[in-house]
Amino acid sequence: MTDSTDRFLDRFVIGILFCAALMGAWLFFGPSLWASPEPKESQKETNVDDPAAKVQVKVMIDLAACPKSSPLIVEIINGSEKAIDYTRFQIQARKPNYSTHIFLAQTGFGTDRIIKPNERWVECQEFSALVSDDEFPKLILKAYDVRLGFSENE
Known part of the structure; x- marks a missing residue:
């Protein structure tokens, strides 16, 4: 083989090893970069499926109550004793x-709005789905995998 072929193969192998190292680093460190932040010490995270949470999260499309750019109504009712x-x-x-x-x-969706005990909070949020304009307002929505951060101080 010639010198130029040897140099090409060396660079090719080095390039492959470099790409493999980058992918390994991405797989190792990547999840921590896009993971949700840990709750503060003064917070306790609870899944709304816990009956003790006493919190309701409702979602629906309402083109009359919300602007077209943000047609999703999110309603959170805090029936718990904590904020x-x-x-x-x-x-x-x-x-x-x-x-x-x-x-x-x-x-995912959500808010960092502090909702006091026995308080109701409503907001219009952005939402889109690949359906016709006629079908869009008729979609049946459900919130799932609801995570709540309760304040331990209140």
Whole structure:
């Protein structure tokens, strides 16, 4: 083999090893970069499926109450004795009379709004799904994997 071929093969192998090292670092460190922040010491995170949480998270599309750019109404009712520091959740959407979910959020929804005990909070948020304009307002939505950060100080 010639010198230029040897140099090409050396650089090619080094490039492959460098790419493998980058991928390994990404796999090792990546999850910690996009993971949710840990609750503060003064907070306790609870899943809303816990009956003791006494918190309701409702989601629906309402084009009359919200602007077209943010048609999703999120309503959080805090029936617990503690203040909620943050709420995070995912959304499932399906068409009426169908069981298949046509939308499963990859990024998640939520708020860092502090919701005091026995307080109700409502906000319009952005939401889109790949359905026709006629089908969009009829979608059946459900909040799931709801995570709550309760304040331990109140």
